[in-house]
Amino acid sequence: MKTDGGSDAAKRRAGERAAEAVEDGDVVGLGTGSTTAHAIRALGRAVDDGLEIRGIPTSFQSRRLALEVGIPLTDLDAVDGVDVAIDGADQVVDDPDAPAHGALIKGGGAAHAREKLVDSAADRFLVVADPSKLTECLERPVPVEVLSDAHTVVADRIHELGGEPTLRAAERKDGPVVTDNGNLVLDCAFGRTDDPDGLATRLSAVPGVVEHGLFVGLADVTYVGREDGVERREY
DSSP states (O other): OOOOOSOHHHHHHHHHHHHTTOOTTOEEEEOOSHHHHHHHHHHHHHHHTTOOOEEEESSHHHHHHHHHHTOOBOOGGGSSOEEEEEEOOSEEEOOTTSTTTTOEEOOTTSOHHHHHHHHHHEEEEEEEEOGGGEESSBOSOEEEEEOGGGHHHHHHHHHHTTOEEEEOBOSSSSSBOOOTTSOEEEEEEOSSBSOHHHHHHHHHTSTTEEEESEEOSOOSEEEEEETTEEEEEEO
16 A cells, blocks of 8 residues: 655755765665665665665565675664664655654655664654655555454454554555554555544554554654755644
8 A cells, every 4th residue: 555646856865965964884774665665775875875774664665775885783772872764755744834743654665663663763764755745634545564463353343443454455465464563454445544543552552563653753864855846744
């Protein structure tokens, strides 16, 4: 259920601008998705030019790309902290007057559990996006990673919370999507979500939920790539 939209040029501008914020010696969280991939490639070029960093990938996909471009890798257990994380989003609240300004929905690539772990551990969390991801309020289905044995029980609880859960199906094989953690994903439609913080709390309290795709109060900056440049949002 990855989101489409936005030109590759806009995504590239956002990713490359975020990569410029990385400094020598940084431990960098490497997110997942097409926009973040541009940041990873830019960091690989910087490493070739002498930048010394260590990357913490958030998925098999980001790990493979980081290795391909020559970024030295590590993990959370081996470092004292994460200096900066760069990651994309499926939706970003872009309304300075909204209480949820800067809140995100992530998980289109089913990597949101590890993404949230790394992004929340970072001193700075930089979001990279194109204009198609900007919204006045969150309204896309919220991805919820669940233990495989618990997916029907969790689905019932989602119904009680006012959502419509759908087990995410794989695109090129029979059966459901299985995350890097060996779990399943329910895409939960709640309609317009004006209180993502409250919904996040309720979802986290459901037994069997590993992690949900509401990222509230985590982003520090969003770089929005456009055809003619990059806009920077601070929170």
